[in-house]
Amino acid sequence: MTAAASTPAVEMLVPSPGSRSTEWVRPPVDRGLLATALALALLMVPTAIAMLVDPREFLGLSVWVKPLKFELSLGVHVATLAWFYAYLPARVRDGWRGALATRLMIAVPVIELGYIAFHASRAEASHYNLSTPLNTAFYAAMGVGAVLLVLVPVAMGASILLAGEKRGTPLFRFAVGLGLVLGGTMGLVTGFALGAHGSHWVGNAHSDAGGLPLLGWSRTVGDLRAAHFLGLHIMQALPIAGWFLRDVRPSWGKPMVVTIGLFLVSFSVAALVEAFRGMPFIA
Amino acid sequence: MATTIITLERLFSIASSTATMGWLSLAAGVLFRRRALSTWVPGIVVATTLALIYAALLAAYWHDARGNFSSLNGIGTLFQSPGLLLAGWIHYLAFDLVVGVMIVRQASDERLPRLLIIALLPVTFLFGPVGFALFQGLRPLARIMDRGANRIDAAVGS
DSSP states (O other), X not given: OTTGGGSHHHHTBOOOGGGGSGGGTSOOOOXXXXXXXXXXXXXXXXXXXXXXXOOOEETTEETTHHHHHHHHHHHHHHHHHHHHGGGSOHHHHTSHHHHHHHHHHHHHHHHHHHHHHHHHHTTOOSTTOOSSHHHHHHHHHHXXXXXXXXXXXXXXXXXXXXXXXXXXXXXXXXXXXXXXXXXXHHHHHHHHXXXXXXSXXXXXXXXXXXXXXXXXXXXXXXXXXXXXXXXXXXXXXXXXXXXXXXXXXXXXXXXXXXXHHHHHHXXXXXXXXXXXXXXXXXX | OOOOSSOHHHHHHHHHHHHHHHHHHHHHHHHTTOHIIIIIIIIIIIHHHHHHHHHHHHHHHGGGXXXXXXXXXXXXXXXXXXXXXXXXXXXXXXXXXXXXXXXXXXXXXTTOOHHHHHHHHHHHHHHTHHHHHHHHHHHHHHHHHHHHHHHHHHHHTO
């Protein structure tokens, strides 16, 4: 063991106490956020039943596909925040910032989903719905909510990077914080692109029917949703990478995590550029 | 206009079979004294399944609602939509079953005769509130019979 310790490759790994704790198996989570995430996921059951019995379509697919997608994605989003909440410094968690963050991340997804499901049940648009002054006002309010949904992760990530709770390993903590910051930022940027463009398609398309399975992204014209997906999921992908690298010494590991993060960001940016040029993500 | 993946008629059969299985489980639970069959299966699994189907139908068909709840005629118009009609029927199935579960639970707490309860179950299944009313009427009678037995035993002095 001592002879092998002199080679740089072995020196990279530092067995730290955190990596063997049970928290990888049963991580501490914020209960309110976890309950919300589970509720969102469970709503997929009656939504799926509704999809089976409702003949109506919107943009070529069942009216209930969009609520289904948002139940899943909002569930994943809130579950992510539920877990990473434990990495915030205690004075943030126990103070007004923690209370505000959790309350927002419980209320906003529920309201957003309610708005989307309401319009879906009427076979109408939820996003981009400017048909009446009331709908326009609601759509604007939903925009504010969406911004909050991505800004809270950015704030959480920054707080974790600056003074995070000593949980897990230093490198995993770094990946969590950076993942939240990059994922939230790219979510914001791509979200603005979607809002400003007035449609998720760039090009002449009116139906999601020929799109990718499950995701529905267009295979013929540019689709801004791809970049939004890739950007947002950095907040899961980078921590996953950080978990695999969790025992690496931070002086080696942090540059690795930063590199992976930049790569993921460039992937999302590339999808954004490609979409704006009217090219489909996958043809 | 696309067709549905499950037709309303098919869903009606599924719901009716599910409810029937709930009632059979309830009866078996009383007969064989198994709490899981008389409480958990009908009261939680079956009732929740029916409730989820009901919620889905409401979500899918509430836009079809032409009537209202303020007159008999209004309700008739409401149920002209087949989706809402099925929803109404499932509401009926679900809650009759829940009442059955509650009757069994209360009868078990008050140690009422099991044969009596098993006789009441089909009545509640077919005629809901009649079964419930019969149960409410028979509860005090059963308790009087119980007290009567005690008095006789006391008189004999055994």
